[in-house]
Amino acid sequence: MDLARGHGLSTQAIRNYEQAGILPGAERTRSGYRTYTPLHAQALRAFLALVPGHGHQTATSIMQAINRDATEDALRLVDESHVQLLEDRRTLQSVEAALRDLAPVPQERGDTFVGPLARRLGIRPATLRKWERAGLVQPGRDPQTGYRVYRAADVRDAQLVHQLRRGGYLLEQIAPLIAQVRSAGGVVPLESALRDWRSRLTARSRAMLTGAAALDVYLNRRPAPHRAEPS
Template sequence: MSKNLQNRRQLRPVDLAREHGLSTQAIRNYEAAGILPDAERTPHGYRTYTPLQAHALRAFLALVPGYGHQMAASIMQAINRDATEDALTLIDESHAQLLDDRHTLRAVEAALRDLSPEPQERGDTFVGPLARRLGIRPATLRKWERAGLVQPRRDPQTDYRVYSAADVRDARLVHQLRRGGYLLEQIAPLIAQVRSAGGVAPLESMMRDWHARLSARGRAMLTGAAALDIYLGRRPDPVRRQAD
């Protein structure tokens, strides 16, 4: 935030907007959504902001790259309704998700190191049990089948889908890559490569990119948390505010 804005007690929506290359309507929308604390009004009904709103906007925009727009909005909304503990819980959950994604990446790398079925994957299974094992809906498995990512055979008597151990391996790999943010059309050639046992070299660049994106997300979370801490430090104490 520029020193000019910090030193001014009253700010217009356009002052906040120019600082970040936004429109004044975006500033009003953020206020209406509870992302910014409520502005005061002049006798003529015009909004007047203070450096507090400017810090709130800066915190929100800093949170978005690491936490996503919706989560950043939820964090700011919780703080602005004096539910700081709720906001901190959301932050903790986001960091837990990042850690889980790192575990997922390691699981993908482990799966690629050994493309044979896991020892516990003995015999065939059906769509329901496999969906439950992966924590997805049966419809998702059928969607992957239509995309050619899994290729279960059909039981000749019941016409049920039957997944072999290799099919389960493919489904596990698809599930892990989807959690990594990859699209079905990006995954298809990788699954084909796995099936052909032609090696995992084409996957190495994807793994490096995935590592880089997780690291960038972690750094962005730190940057957002730092801006949020500044905003929290400038907010009036809710107990004292109620007493006043």
């Protein structure tokens, strides 16, 4: 099948795309073979171009909407992807700003307790305890007194939470970022991850442009939807 070979796909994949509504329905010959036209080829190009920027599921939904003549639904899905990309960019910028604003954490032991740390951040001790219940800071305990002990990494986490909270982020939004700082072994390795994150957002943004261009060609080539005549 020329359509499959031209895109490095199997004939079964093309049939699956048609069955899923990604491609418009194909006419059949008398012997039952599907007949694919240049319109089907453009639909396939549009779908494959949409996937890198929007993801497989959303790209599928966009094509399904267009092929059932629900173009407004398709464009809404495109808009929603752009909104999500913008939110991801804002999150990245907030994290980068929070990291820049972190006070240097001493390399020596420098343990501190809840009261001094709260005063240092300008918050109440109860706020630190709330962050602890949310898993955002994980202080140890003094074996003699049972008091919370914040070591250098705990102070760093508390500072990062504080900066992100000031940026308007909810605790549940902050949790995965703190987890990434811990898994990276600190802020410095995370800076490399943030550069990678920025590169991925840039690539996704460019992919959305490519997908939009291919989708626009497909929309222009599709026949106008049939409108029922008024009775």
